Amino acid sequence: MELHIAKDIQQLSENLAAFISQKIQDVLQQQEIFTFVLSGGSTPKSLYALLAREPYIDMIPWARVHFFWGDERAVPFEDARNNARMAFDVLLDKTGTPPENIHVMRTDIEPEAAAAEYEKILHRYFDGKTNTFDLVLLGMGDDGHTLSLFPGLPIVHEKKAWVKAFFLKAQDMYRITLTAPVTNLASSVVFMATGAGKALTLQGVINGAPDPDRYPSQLIRPENGELHWFVDEAAAEALQV
């Protein structure tokens, strides 16, 4: 695991934008397309805004990038809580990426049907390959969840499915999410975590004994790829490194 500590979210977003841009360009020297999983939550917003501006907007061959989501809140696309909506508003409306390269988790059909459809799309891309996504961007909640893998829920123990839908009582909404198995087949996974509110949880996730029911973010350990944590000083405050 590689830990990257920045002063604040702005610095972190700048470092990560450079990292992602370099990664995309490097990988595209070897292959035709780059598969990129976007994260929901509020943390990546400033990163997406940077990627949508100079120099990255011109530097990255956006037409060769294929986009996916880590998880989705089953609310209409027009709802501000919709993860895809935020990414379109801040980034994808500006990249000119062909719509057929952009795979949102649908919220206009039943969540289970959307999960099954997404699973099919992923198998179309990745069956027969050693790895799945080239890059998965993840956030971590204050409670240690990532994707929609929340502490203490059965989804944490999913071993087979790549995509699942379930009703999240605590938020009174369905979630559609990638699972740990498909995420752990990615070539690289990058977590972003900022703010003092995440410091103790981050310490538990990184320095604590394995306890994925308490800290689902611990489930993410690429089998055949890199794991990076981009954090700010406030979130890193309690880490023993």
Ligand SMILES: O=C(O)C(O)[C@@H](O)[C@H](O)[C@H](O)COP(=O)(O)O
């Ligand atoms: O849809 C979501 O809620 C997520 O994708 C989730 O896993 C998110 O990344 C974390 O909750 C962190 O959220 P913040 O960045 O808002 O702290």
